[in-house]
Amino acid sequence: MTHLTIAMPKGRIFEEAYQMLIEAGFNLPEEVEMSRKLMIEIPEEKIRFILAKPMDVPVYVEHGVADIGIAGKDVLLELRRNVHELLDLKISQCYIASAGLPNTTMNEIAPRIATKYPNIAMNYYKEIGEQVEIIELNGSIELAPMIGLADRIVDIVSTGRTLLENGLVEYEHIADVSSRLIANPVSYRMKSGRIQQLVTRLKKLVN
Ligand SMILES: Nc1ncnc2c1ncn2[C@@H]1O[C@H](COP(=O)(O)OP(=O)(O)OP(=O)(O)O)[C@@H](O)[C@H]1O
């Protein structure tokens, strides 16, 4: 049996992905959620998990140091790495939207868009024919329109609570997001049997 390395995103997706892997019969140690370990071996399955920042998962997979990985569609759309998308796991579902203060129009000359997804935002506004200035932030994006840094934000919405509690409204629905199983193209060819086996195991759990 060939060895498989799987890159898992830490944080939000990890919790749901961990449950899914347990349900699929992977014998992941219980303490993994609490631990600071970045690499977990399951010798009997010849599988090694590496725990990475969500935005780094496609990087590990593209470089082939991980054969497969789990990444949000937001991250895949933003980074456009050379990886195969194998399966929509339908976990960590949310969407990308633009939002801003209510009853406001975008500044006509150079509307400013705050986001941690500069490529997604740029592509979206290009498609609808708006020329915008992108202001890249790393988090708490909703602050930007509130304090006058930007006209709009482009960010993840899930429950809508963050927008609501900060007095913002949604303007445009840009893309649906869920977590995807991805593969390195060479691993996909060289380890196709093993990877297909894993896809089959996980597919049974996707509604
Ligand atoms: N509110 C949300 N609800 C559901 N899924 C979300 C939500 N926010 C983000 N996600 C999904 O989870 C992924 C990772 O989110 P998470 O908040 O764990 O990490 P991060 O913000 O990228 O990283 P960090 O906080 O470590 O800098 C995103 O890429 C997206 O696919």
Ligand SMILES: O=P(O)(O)OC[C@H]1O[C@H](OP(=O)(O)OP(=O)(O)O)[C@H](O)[C@@H]1O
């Ligand atoms: O619609 P909601 O359920 O409120 O979820 C949306 C929020 O969740 C994410 O933020 P996160 O908690 O990752 O914090 P961040 O600001 O550091 O990105 C996202 O960037 C939104 O701010």
